[in-house]
Amino acid sequence: QKEVEQNSGPLSVPEGAIASLNCTYSDRGSQSFFWYRQYSGKSPELIMSIYSNGDKEDGRFTAQLNKASQYVSLLIRDSQPSDSATYLCAVNPSGATNKLIFGTGTLLAVQP
Amino acid sequence: DADVTQTPRNRITKTGKRIMLECSQTKGHDRMYWYRQDPGLGLRLIYYSFDVKDINKGEISDGYSVSRQAQAKFSLSLESAIPNQTALYFCATSQGNNQPQHFGDGTRLSIL
Numbered sequence: 661q662k663e664v665e666q667n668s669g670p671l672s673v674p675e676g677a678i679a680s681l682n683c684t685y686s687d688r689g690s691q692s693f694f695w696y697r698q699y700s701g702k703s704p705e706l707i708m709s710i711y712s713n714g715d716k717e718d719g720r721f722t723a724q725l726n727k728a729s730q731y732v733s734l735l736i737r738d739s740q741p742s743d744s745a746t747y748l749c750a751v752n753p754s755g756a757t758n759k760l761i762f763g764t765g766t767l768l769a770v771q772p
Numbered sequence: 773d774a775d776v777t778q779t780p781r782n783r784i785t786k787t788g789k790r791i792m793l794e795c796s797q798t799k800g801h802d803r804m805y806w807y808r809q810d811p812g813l814g815l816r817l818i819y820y821s822f823d824v825k826d827i828n829k830g831e832i833s834d835g836y837s838v839s840r841q842a843q844a845k846f847s848l849s850l851e852s853a854i855p856n857q858t859a860l861y862f863c864a865t866s867q868g869n870n871q872p873q874h875f876g877d878g879t880r881l882s883i884l
Contacts, residue, residue, distance in 0.1 A: 752870055
């Protein structure tokens with residue numbers, strides 16, 4: 661059973677702080693990794709894709725991938741109350757050709 | 773206009789009724805997916821299709837069927853709805869290998 665694990669939270673951070681969200685996955689051959697943001701009752705929205713080891717930055721978001729440790733993270737700098745949402749980690753495991761495995765998500769609460 | 777459109781957005785119905793949820797997309801993607809989301813369980817794949825002639829079961833296909841009427845249309849049917857099929861349903865699309873999925877706005881389905 662290929663799995664994606666996330667801490668359900670809530671992760672509470674003050675406004676302006678860095679939020680760090682973590683995700684581990686079981687399939688060592690996984691090839692692509694995605695972070696989605698989901699507001700309550702809304703659809704998942706893609707915010708980051710990462711395919712190779714290291715960091716990838718996009719505005720206030722940085723995705724970090726370590727395939728050896730089977731670990732992917734998302735950093736949100738200068739967190740805003742509008743960042744309060746559930747963040748879903750999704751992994752494309754080996755051989756699956758785009759059948760993503762989703763974690764259950766981490767609830768982030770940014771306190772004003 | 774949304775790139776991935778789901779209809780209806782909300783539906784309340786009774787046990788035993790046949791229900792169809794529809795999804796259409798203007799993104800030109802070849803791959804389409806149906807998920808359900810329940811609190812604490814995350815997104816679970818019901819069915820997916822990689823082209824018009826291709827239909828595949830996901831992890832929770834029992835009680836559901838699908839039809840890929842055209843590249844842009846993918847419908848989900850509940851032949852005889854039961855209360856534990858009450859959930860938030862999402863359609864998603866993607867193009868090519870290792871690419872992210874893009875979600876519709878969802879259908880909130882309640883079965884009494």
